[in-house]
Amino acid sequence: MxxxxxxxxxxxxxxxxxxxxxxxxxxxxxxxxxxxxxxxxxxxxxxxxxxxxxxxxxxxxxxxxxxxxxxxxxxxxxxxxxxxxxxxxxxxxxxxxxxxxxxxxxxxxxxxxxxxxxxxxxxxLLDIESDYFEIPEVDYQAEFSISSKKINEIMTQLTSFGDIMNIKCNEENVTLISNGLNGEMKVNISVDDLSEYSITEDDDELNLFFGLTYLQKMCIHTKLSSEIGFSFGNNFPMKIKYDLGEDSHCVFYLAPKSDD
Missing domain, CATH: 3.10.150.10 (DNA Polymerase III, subunit A, domain 2)
Structure with a gap:
């Protein structure tokens, strides 16, 4: 090989x-x-x-x-x-x-x-046996693409206020929120500022929570692609997709957190 x-x-x-x-x-x-x-x-x-x-x-x-x-x-x-x-x-x-x-x-x-x-x-080389997970097809309720540099900057700023990100999606905006002892940060992103955006019309506003540490350290990078695609759905992991070119891709799936 x-x-x-x-x-x-x-x-x-x-x-x-x-x-x-x-x-x-x-x-x-x-x-x-x-x-x-x-x-x-x-x-x-x-x-x-x-x-x-x-x-x-x-x-x-x-x-x-x-x-x-x-x-x-x-x-x-x-x-x-x-x-x-x-x-x-x-x-x-x-x-x-x-x-x-x-x-x-x-x-x-x-x-x-x-x-x-x-x-x-x-x-x-290591001698380790592992099985692959079968990843099912999911009809996500909201999907958008955004500049990798811009979302990386936003994620870094959000971590200054908490370790959990609350994301809300409706037909007009994507809102990212983080809060903690130091206060709250909210970022309102108009759908007009996104490269791509789609949301299921008959759904109420999506309201989901994810760990910022995992997002920033494990999922978000500026050098894989100029754009990052995000997909969301109730009771499903967040999907984060990088298009590497020539039909190649890198996808992360991040489990949601409860809103307790």
Missing amino acids: KVTIEEKHKKELFVSLFQLIKNSTNALRIAFKEDHMYIQGMDKSHICLFDIKIMSAWFTSYEKNEGDTECICIDTNIFFTVMSMCSENHVLVLEYENDPEHIQIQWIHDKNKKGEFDKIFNLT
Whole structure:
């Protein structure tokens, strides 16, 4: 199995992806299918589920040989450490053969650039068995898309006032509220300021609660995509979707909190 990434933007995106993942779990199962890479996992508290699919065409090259095992398990912390050791002029190469005990990661430098060096790592793989969750199709009552930088800024500000976010959606506005001992912060977002917005007409105003810590640390990132899609429904987890391009995506599902 061998995959490479040459494009600067995609290298940064790939590194950012594993930066987010390591905030959720210490161990991760990666499946290299015939035409895509697939990752699914959950945080230790079973509050947040992530589901990632990157098509083979997204990579510079994607080669799977007969006899190569489909699934490997990695330590997310050391994997991210290696991922973050790249420079602008490096090409990323991930490679293993058959049913390995190690995966080789290479940062190969541009031979025309002086002062750069190849970096080669052999990381020990973990022996962990895990099952995938079947994610059902859901008809959400409200969905919208917003700038990732803007929502990240808002989430950071909301955490100054509490650790729970109350979100309310109606036909005119999306309202985000956080409150605590220091007071309350409320953000009113007109639907005209959203990239996309839809809400089921025959529903009353949605009124849901989610943990801000999980949102900010595990789900919200500015480098995966310029836009983030949010989907909400009563009694369902919040869906947070990043479009990675070329039919690839990263989706987080965050369980709601009670309004007690």
